[in-house]
Amino acid sequence: MNIILLGPPGAGKGTQAKMMIEKYQIPQISTGDMLRAALKERTPLGLKAKEYMDKGALVPDEVVIGLIQERLKEPDCSKGYILDGFPRTVAQAEALDKVLAGLGSKIDHVISIEVDKSDLLKRLTGRRTCRQCGAMYHVIFTPSLNKDLCDKCQGELYQRDDDNEDTVRNRLEVYDAQTFPLIQYYQQKGLVRKIEGVGSIQQIFENIVKTLA
Ligand code: AMP
Numbered sequence: 001m002n003i004i005l006l007g008p009p010g011a012g013k014g015t016q017a018k019m020m021i022e023k024y025q026i027p028q029i030s031t032g033d034m035l036r037a038a039l040k041e042r043t044p045l046g047l048k049a050k051e052y053m054d055k056g057a058l059v060p061d062e063v064v065i066g067l068i069q070e071r072l073k074e075p076d077c078s079k080g081y082i083l084d085g086f087p088r089t090v091a092q093a094e095a096l097d098k099v100l101a102g103l104g105s106k107i108d109h110v111i112s113i114e115v116d117k118s119d120l121l122k123r124l125t126g127r128r129t130c131r132q133c134g135a136m137y138h139v140i141f142t143p144s145l146n147k148d149l150c151d152k153c154q155g156e157l158y159q160r161d162d163d164n165e166d167t168v169r170n171r172l173e174v175y176d177a178q179t180f181p182l183i184q185y186y187q188q189k190g191l192v193r194k195i196e197g198v199g200s201i202q203q204i205f206e207n208i209v210k211t212l213a
Pocket of ligand 1 (some may be wrong): 009031032033035052053054056057058059060061064084085086087088092098171
């Protein structure tokens with residue numbers, strides 16, 4: 001099962017991807033996570049990407065396409081994968097099609113998680129992530145028991161640099177202009193399944209599972 005999770009920042013792609021990993025035993029491939037890891041290691045790529053990420057802009061297509069091209073060759077992708085945050089432009093989607101054709105593979109499902117724009121700002125600015133295990137929380141909707149610590153591993157919770165209000169606004173605009181057109185791109189291929197991204201995390205997950213059955 002090769003799956004793309006589409007949706008605006010804050011739609012819950014990362015949260016759902018983590019639940020899908022367990023159910024389907026396939027990896028989540030998040031270009032955002034890969035870029036943040038590169039930045040943590042202070043690699044030249046990570047430091048360059050930071051300039052774009054801090055503004056809420058997209059990192060250049062060739063950078064993320066290169067990352068994905070290498071990642072998809074890893075053995076753990078042989079049974080399928082969940083692409084989270086890639087592709088984000090039509091050029092990336094076209095490049096992905098070419099890479100997959102070269103590997104004799106294709107995308108099977110595109111899940112589009114839909115959330116009203118008015119909810120996204122609140123969701124993103126309240127988001128917290130565990131530095132240790134990556135678990136995600138929200139200060140109002142899904143708080144951890146102890147404000148600054150992860151319930152699962154006691155790791156420190158942090159707010160992503162790009163989850164501040166100004167950057168979030170820019171990320172949402174970038175989504176409308178550059179990523180939203182992908183829904184049509186994949187609709188033309190008959191691959192899109194729309195999922196209402198509002199309600200309990202579990203209910204949304206069950207709807208995704210039903211759609212993929
Ligand atoms: P995310 O974690 O998916 O919200 O991504 C965080 C940031 O990383 C984005 O705002 C972009 O600056 C960058 N990024 C992640 N994935 C991509 C992508 N596919 N294309 C371009 N930039 C990306």
